[in-house]
Amino acid sequence: MRANYKLFILFLVFAGRVESAQPDTGELHRLQTGLERMLNENIVSFWYPETLDPAGGFRLHHDGQGDWLGPADKVLVVQARTVWFFSRLYNDGYGGEEHIEAAKHGFEFLRDKMWDPVFGGFFWAVDDAGQIATRPHKHLYAQSFALYALAEYVKATADTSAFDLAQDLFDLLDEKAHDVEYGGYQEWFLRNWQPGPQPGAYMATPPGGKLMNTHLHLMEALTAYYLVSGDERVRERLLELMFVQANAVVRKRLGVCTDKYQRDWTPILEPPHNRVSYGHDIENVWLLIAAHNAAGLTNVPQRDLYRQLMDYALKYGFDHETGGFYSAGKFDAPADERQKVFWVQAEGMVAALTMYRETGELKYWQAFVKTYDWVVERQADWAHGDWHAVIDKDGAMLGAKAGRWKSPYHNGRAVLESLRLLKKMRAEWQP
Amino acid sequence: MLARLMLCSCLLAASAVAAEPEVLGERARTLRKILYENMLPFWYPQSIDKQHGGYRLNHDIQGIYQGDSPKYVVTQARMLWFFSRLYRSGLGDTRHLEAARHGYEFMRDALWDSEYGGFHWAVDVEGKQATMADRHLYGQAFGLYALSEYALASDDIEAKKLAETHFALLEERAHDKQYGGYIEYFRRDWSHAPADSMTFFYTTPATKLMNTHLHLMEAMTSYYRLTRDPLARERLIELIQIQSNAVWRKRHGACTDGYQLDWTPLTGRWYGLVYYGHDIENVWMLIEALDGAELSKGPFRDFMRRMWDYGLEKGYDHEQGGFFYTGRLGQHAGRKNKVFWVQGEAMLSALHMYQLTGKTHYFEYFSDILRWIDVHQVDWENGEWFEEIDVQGRAKGVKAGEWKAAYHHGRAVMECLLILQDLQREQLSP
Numbered sequence: 061m062r063a064n065y066k067l068f069i070l071f072l073v074f075a076g077r078v079e080s081a082q083p084d085t086g087e088l089h090r091l092q093t094g095l096e097r098m099l100n101e102n103i104v105s106f107w108y109p110e111t112l113d114p115a116g117g118f119r120l121h122h123d124g125q126g127d128w129l130g131p132a133d134k135v136l137v138v139q140a141r142t143v144w145f146f147s148r149l150y151n152d153g154y155g156g157e158e159h160i161e162a163a164k165h166g167f168e169f170l171r172d173k174m175w176d177p178v179f180g181g182f183f184w185a186v187d188d189a190g191q192i193a194t195r196p197h198k199h200l201y202a203q204s205f206a207l208y209a210l211a212e213y214v215k216a217t218a219d220t221s222a223f224d225l226a227q228d229l230f231d232l233l234d235e236k237a238h239d240v241e242y243g244g245y246q247e248w249f250l251r252n253w254q255p256g257p258q259p260g261a262y263m264a265t266p267p268g269g270k271l272m273n274t275h276l277h278l279m280e281a282l283t284a285y286y287l288v289s290g291d292e293r294v295r296e297r298l299l300e301l302m303f304v305q306a307n308a309v310v311r312k313r314l315g316v317c318t319d320k321y322q323r324d325w326t327p328i329l330e331p332p333h334n335r336v337s338y339g340h341d342i343e344n345v346w347l348l349i350a351a352h353n354a355a356g357l358t359n360v361p362q363r364d365l366y367r368q369l370m371d372y373a374l375k376y377g378f379d380h381e382t383g384g385f386y387s388a389g390k391f392d393a394p395a396d397e398r399q400k401v402f403w404v405q406a407e408g409m410v411a412a413l414t415m416y417r418e419t420g421e422l423k424y425w426q427a428f429v430k431t432y433d434w435v436v437e438r439q440a441d442w443a444h445g446d447w448h449a450v451i452d453k454d455g456a457m458l459g460a461k462a463g464r465w466k467s468p469y470h471n472g473r474a475v476l477e478s479l480r481l482l483k484k485m486r487a488e489w490q491p
Numbered sequence: 492m493l494a495r496l497m498l499c500s501c502l503l504a505a506s507a508v509a510a511e512p513e514v515l516g517e518r519a520r521t522l523r524k525i526l527y528e529n530m531l532p533f534w535y536p537q538s539i540d541k542q543h544g545g546y547r548l549n550h551d552i553q554g555i556y557q558g559d560s561p562k563y564v565v566t567q568a569r570m571l572w573f574f575s576r577l578y579r580s581g582l583g584d585t586r587h588l589e590a591a592r593h594g595y596e597f598m599r600d601a602l603w604d605s606e607y608g609g610f611h612w613a614v615d616v617e618g619k620q621a622t623m624a625d626r627h628l629y630g631q632a633f634g635l636y637a638l639s640e641y642a643l644a645s646d647d648i649e650a651k652k653l654a655e656t657h658f659a660l661l662e663e664r665a666h667d668k669q670y671g672g673y674i675e676y677f678r679r680d681w682s683h684a685p686a687d688s689m690t691f692f693y694t695t696p697a698t699k700l701m702n703t704h705l706h707l708m709e710a711m712t713s714y715y716r717l718t719r720d721p722l723a724r725e726r727l728i729e730l731i732q733i734q735s736n737a738v739w740r741k742r743h744g745a746c747t748d749g750y751q752l753d754w755t756p757l758t759g760r761w762y763g764l765v766y767y768g769h770d771i772e773n774v775w776m777l778i779e780a781l782d783g784a785e786l787s788k789g790p791f792r793d794f795m796r797r798m799w800d801y802g803l804e805k806g807y808d809h810e811q812g813g814f815f816y817t818g819r820l821g822q823h824a825g826r827k828n829k830v831f832w833v834q835g836e837a838m839l840s841a842l843h844m845y846q847l848t849g850k851t852h853y854f855e856y857f858s859d860i861l862r863w864i865d866v867h868q869v870d871w872e873n874g875e876w877f878e879e880i881d882v883q884g885r886a887k888g889v890k891a892g893e894w895k896a897a898y899h900h901g902r903a904v905m906e907c908l909l910i911l912q913d914l915q916r917e918q919l920s921p
Contacts, residue, residue, distance in 0.1 A: 312739070324792065325792055360669075361672065
């Protein structure tokens with residue numbers, strides 16, 4: 061009896077400790093409200109309807125104040141990302157009919173102006189009017205965003221022409237670019253799908269080689285496309301990309317990813333390639349978790365890897381004072397590029413929250429909250445809308461609001477993903 | 492380190508001749524001599540227990556039979572696997588299929604538990620009574636591996652059915668749907684053993700071992716080749732992930748053995764050990780598993796190379812050839828005895844790596860390990876390999892017993908011969 065009593069006390073102490081260490085309903089409410097405000101008043105309000113180009117597609121050419129700078133080439137990466145964003149906004153119940161119309165507007169430009177009717181696949185860039193392919197060659201990085209956008213758009217609209225286009229693109233990539241011998245994809249091709257010229261790759265892919273970054277986004281795209289297609293061939297490619305992202309691109313002794321590879325996945329580590337980009341590593345963590353979930357595989361055997369990548373970024377790449385993730389650094393050394401880039405904060409939020417959900421470890425929750433607070437206080441531009449591209453180490457705000465790399469995809473997704481996870485936590489909440 | 496560098500420079504000099512036809516032929520001759528003059532005369536026909544069924548495996552260091560002893564699923568299954576593979580590979584003949592059939596019948600009639608399903612860990616010599624009836628997945632893995640290989644060798648529908656029953660049972664009772672991998676230890680009736688009880692591996696029932704999952708991956712590869720069951724492929728993929736990630740201490744580049752159910756690594760004296768043989772064995776089994784599941788090996792090349800690098804740096808005998816037994820994580824080998832199975836697995840792993848990467852230093856390590864085996868590990872006088880050669884060069888152990896059968900090194904010799912045939916064929920083709 062006495063022993064039981066002691067155990068009971070011990071249980072109370074333990075339970076109390078656990079409870080006080082967990083996020084409480086008040087905090088969950090604060091975060092959800094704050095994120096919804098950011099979505100509506102900072103992000104959507106900036107991109108809609110401002111970026112819809114009456115001539116087709118999206119106009120994405122805005123300076124740091126959010127002022128439009130006039131016509132510019134339309135670049136597949138960001139055209140696709142913006143289609144993706146409006147589709148996802150709608151799919152998550154935060155967008156209305158006007159937003160799915162905006163997605164449709166962007167999809168039609170992809171289909172009619174950016175798809176190459178002669179050789180298949182999408183151009184890297186076309187002119188403002190969509191009449192001329194200004195950068196006609198094919199890089200898998202951009203193709204992956206097109207597939208990602210098509211998949212999310214199909215989910216929103218069940219548009220069969222979009223589904224057919226996604227299927228054509230997947231088949232084409234399988235035929236032209238999938239590397240049967242070494243796994244993953246060959247990345248860089250001429251417009252006609254002959255091997256790309258060197259130098260001159262749009263993404264600095266090494267001659268005949270491969271990038272972690274490209275394969276990260278291929279994994280992301282196939283995750284989304286598998287979920288809408290249920291096609292077993294897609295799952296096979298997805299599994300391979302998961303092995304690439306969980307093994308080939310990881311420098312395991314260090315606990316980091318590196319970016320450049322020979323075709324057979326031999327890492328290229330000569331300077332300047334012996335560096336860590338924290339944003340890519342932690343983005344990889346949550347996209348791997350999402351890929352495993354989509355493919356119906358357990359994440360548990362991979363937790364050791366996820367922890368290793370996250371903990372490295374938290375150790376060397378996290379600003380423990382004001383929150384947020386730095387940009388890059390040397391191996392096994394603190395960050396030496398200490399600016400805060402918008403997309404790194406976005407991926408950091410989702411990665412930290414996903415890891416908290418995966419492991420229950422409080423340090424990940426704290427990293428999420430601190431990054432969120434940094435974004436609300438510093439990265440978000442409440443005066444002109446959207447997020448500052450860069451806050452440099454002295455606090456200066458730099459970079460454009462919209463351009464050939466910047467669109468509502470990273471930060472919009474971060475807010476939507478975080479909301480999805482927080483709402484799950486509130487639904488599962490047991491006081 | 493110096494010794495390693497010196498060896499490397501010798502190897503570079505020798506690399507031009509590494510895999511020329513006469514070198515391949517020479518290695519194959521040595522392996523054939525070991526298989527046909529050292530191993531087979533020892534195991535066949537004397538290991539066949541004509542009186543009680545199954546195999547008699549109780550021979551001292553000189554190869555002298557020590558009399559009746561219990562029959563263990565691990566080694567009974569390993570012998571069944573050996574004879575089946577010998578026949579199916581074309582390196583043996585119908586006598587060996589008969590020897591396999593003989594072992595299969597004992598597995599089916601005496602070791603298989605018709606009441607609760609699964610294999611007993613051990614039965615008495617006559618196969619009448621279970622002497623150790625608890626279920627350990629390590630033993631079950633060998634059961635499934637042997638049944639699958641026998642069914643492939645014999646086309647025996649009944650053996651295939653038993654393998655399917657066994658797989659379904661493991662799926663229902665032991666597959667860990669929550670954390671991945673398998674729960675390892677059960678009572679005879681597949682109820683969970685008490686948390687404080689001790690398994691046959693001196694672990695708690697809630698421990699997961701790299702070693703067990705290594706052999707589950709091996710078994711699942713064969714079972715999937717036999718059945719093409721998509722569910723088996725899913726389990727194989729999960730085991731590939733476990734063996735290439737969860738059990739690998741990435742900072743060091745080596746595997747450790749013990750894990751909690753959720754794959755949190757166990758630490759401490761017992762679990763801080765690296766078994767070089769398991770790591771090197773893991774490399775080639777992953778190659779086989781990926782081939783079996785028709786998955787690309789490319790994404791795992793870095794992992795495989797790192798595993799080999801660790802073994803070569805910490806656990807390889809750069810003077811005499813061959814791998815030492817164990818060492819603490821991150822340190823050089825502490826136990827430097829040469830164990831038979833470690834040499835067998837390492838020889839095969841080196842040749843697989845050569846075939847996969849075309850890097851000639853792997854062929855040189857293959858040759859170096861084979862040389863050690865031929866000169867030291869093989870007992871040319873009394874047959875079979877010595878279980879162990881200690882640091883003073885003394886032979887120790889037994890020839891056949893509770894753990895020792897013809898499987899590790901018999902497999903290594905057979906599979907190396909088959910790979911050499913492939914390599915020779917590739918050289919002949921224009």
